[in-house]
Amino acid sequence: MRTLAAKVHVEKLSAWYGEKLAIQDIILDFEEHAVSGIIGPSGCGKSTLIRCINRMHETIPKARAEGKVLLDDKDIYELPAVSVRRRIGMVFQKPNPFPTMSIYENVAAGLRLNGERKREKLDAAVLESLKAAALWDEVKDSLDKSGAGLSGGQQQRLCIARALAVKPEVILMDEPCSALDPIATAKIEDLIFDLKKDYTVVIVTHNMQQAARVAETTAFMYLGKVIEVNRTRELFERPRESLTESYITGRFG
Amino acid sequence: MKFRFDRDTRRRWINLVMSIAALACVAIAILPLGSILFEATVRGSQAISWNFLTQPSGQGGIGNSIQGTLILISLTALIALPVGIITGIYLSEFGKNPIGGAVRFFVEVMTQIPSIVVGIFAYSLILELGVLGVVSNRLVFSTTTGVLALAPIMIPFVARTSEEALRLVPNSTREAALALGIPRYRTILRVVLPSCASALVTGGLLGIARVGGETAPLIMTAFLSPDWFGGLDQPIDALPLRIYRFAIGPSPTEHAAAWGASLILVLIMLGISIISRTVLRLRSVSR
Numbered sequence: 001m002r003t004l005a006a007k008v009h010v011e012k013l014s015a016w017y018g019e020k021l022a023i024q025d026i027i028l029d030f031e032e033h034a035v036s037g038i039i040g041p042s043g044c045g046k047s048t049l050i051r052c053i054n055r056m057h058e059t060i061p062k063a064r065a066e067g068k069v070l071l072d073d074k075d076i077y078e079l080p081a082v083s084v085r086r087r088i089g090m091v092f093q094k095p096n097p098f099p100t101m102s103i104y105e106n107v108a109a110g111l112r113l114n115g116e117r118k119r120e121k122l123d124a125a126v127l128e129s130l131k132a133a134a135l136w137d138e139v140k141d142s143l144d145k146s147g148a149g150l151s152g153g154q155q156q157r158l159c160i161a162r163a164l165a166v167k168p169e170v171i172l173m174d175e176p177c178s179a180l181d182p183i184a185t186a187k188i189e190d191l192i193f194d195l196k197k198d199y200t201v202v203i204v205t206h207n208m209q210q211a212a213r214v215a216e217t218t219a220f221m222y223l224g225k226v227i228e229v230n231r232t233r234e235l236f237e238r239p240r241e242s243l244t245e246s247y248i249t250g251r252f253g
Numbered sequence: 254m255k256f257r258f259d260r261d262t263r264r265r266w267i268n269l270v271m272s273i274a275a276l277a278c279v280a281i282a283i284l285p286l287g288s289i290l291f292e293a294t295v296r297g298s299q300a301i302s303w304n305f306l307t308q309p310s311g312q313g314g315i316g317n318s319i320q321g322t323l324i325l326i327s328l329t330a331l332i333a334l335p336v337g338i339i340t341g342i343y344l345s346e347f348g349k350n351p352i353g354g355a356v357r358f359f360v361e362v363m364t365q366i367p368s369i370v371v372g373i374f375a376y377s378l379i380l381e382l383g384v385l386g387v388v389s390n391r392l393v394f395s396t397t398t399g400v401l402a403l404a405p406i407m408i409p410f411v412a413r414t415s416e417e418a419l420r421l422v423p424n425s426t427r428e429a430a431l432a433l434g435i436p437r438y439r440t441i442l443r444v445v446l447p448s449c450a451s452a453l454v455t456g457g458l459l460g461i462a463r464v465g466g467e468t469a470p471l472i473m474t475a476f477l478s479p480d481w482f483g484g485l486d487q488p489i490d491a492l493p494l495r496i497y498r499f500a501i502g503p504s505p506t507e508h509a510a511a512w513g514a515s516l517i518l519v520l521i522m523l524g525i526s527i528i529s530r531t532v533l534r535l536r537s538v539s540r
Contacts, residue, residue, distance in 0.1 A: 054432065056428065056431065056432055059427075059428070082434045082436050084434075085433065086433070087434075089432065089433070090432040092425060092429065094425060096423075096425040096426060096428070096429045098426060098429065098430070098444055098448070099426065100447045100448050100450070109433065109435075110433035110435065113430070113435045113439050113440075113444070114433075114434060162433065163432070163433070166434060
């Protein structure tokens with residue numbers, strides 16, 4: 001289904017690790033200013049799919065992808081990879097702040113290491129991003145402390161702030177709450193809800209309740225293929241495919 | 254009451270025995286180190302005096318040997334650290350292919366070549382070049398040849414420790430940087446290298462210590478000198494060589510001097526290690 005408001009359009013995308021086919025002929029749209037969920041059992045290719053969307057897949061030796069990913073109707077595989085990654089940010093499963101950098105430096109890293117030197121600009125970006133990631137109040141007095149000293153949930157919000165600082169248009173989240181406790185998870189979910197005002201968010205999740213809580217549309221993947229895409233509510237309440245139904249009712253996966 | 258040797262009691266006894274065994278092994282491992290330091294301090298301190306430390310060996314001191322060792326170490330490190338670290342970066346970040354495998358194999362082999370063989374190689378190389386008239390004949394016994402003999406010992410060592418240090422940086426750190434649109438070279442230079450700085454420094458220090466204690470390759474290259482450093486094309490003194498010379502000497506004064514020089518060599522290595530670690534600690538972010 002090709003919608004008008006699609007920010008990202010995935011067109012017949014397949015990806016391999018060496019000889020192993022991980023995802024096959026994926027066709028999928030992600031709406032602008034909305035949260036799109038991707039669910040499915042482990043190893044179904046959810047992570048591979050979103051890693052192809054910001055060209056992180058190809059950083060793995062011997063991994064390759066074929067097909068198109070259109071960002072605002074332009075194929076990202078025809079653009080330089082670094083500029084694609086600046087426009088399409090990513091938050092990983094395990095919080096991964098830079099261990100040697102302070103909280104400030106972590107958030108500023110994307111700008112600074114891409115050549116921004118002006119102190120005022122960095123200061124402004126750090127303030128804005130930490131506020132947008134709902135972390136400012138907790139860290140405003142310890143910006144020069146190491147990011148590794150924060151709690152898991154705070155670290156993950158720091159990683160979100162770091163991704164926001166480079167002002168991406170799309171944010172990909174790869175199971176961002178799977179290493180967090182329920183309270184930290186709830187905070188991140190609130191945050192995701194706020195983020196969609198300004199960003200297009202794609203979230204891969206293991207947790208079906210999470211998809212139901214945060215995503216407008218959800219795609220169900222199985223064995224490297226998209227089985228079904230629909231409004232989240234429809235998908236969970238009236239699945240069209242029997243595979244989807246068995247998965248969401250917990251018969252496998 | 255009947256004594257019951259139940260599983261819990263047994264477990265506690267085994268735990269006690271194993272703990273003692275582990276402590277004993279630690280003691281055995283530390284004993285030689287402790288006794289070396291002790292002997293060097295006790296016997297060496299008699300020899301150490303202001304004159305001993307500041308006079309060149311022509312006047313019975315080791316001032317020029319200290320200077321020589323520092324010069325040899327610095328020049329060798331100047332060559333070997335960049336080459337070794339860059340090789341380590343290549344192996345860790347780009348070396349997952351047949352070429353990387355070959356380089357890794359040669360580095361491995363090079364670390365196992367006895368140092369005296371490297372010495373002979375450097376000596377013959379300069380000698381042959383001298384005979385051919387490419388370099389001056391004087392260069393055969395010189396600082397330059399000494400460095401040429403030490404660098405091939407240090408480079409593979411540093412390359413290996415750097416590769417291992419870089420591999421300690423989790424891939425998630427690299428991915429975090431790449432996903433921000435930071436180019437790969439800058440990810441390596443500004444994110445990966447700082448993340449393993451302490452391991453890199455440790456490797457470099459071990460390399461320096463290794464080279465600082467080398468005697469064999471210097472015998473036929475640096476060649477000892479009774480005088481202060483006189484230029485890159487002149488023979489140069491070094492502490493390990495001087496210790497050897499003192500030790501094979503006949504008189505008790507010379508034996509004491511050998512211990513004194515050994516103590517200084519150990520202290521120099523310790524000093525370098527403490528200074529670099531302090532610098533590193535001052536630079537890191539507080540938690």
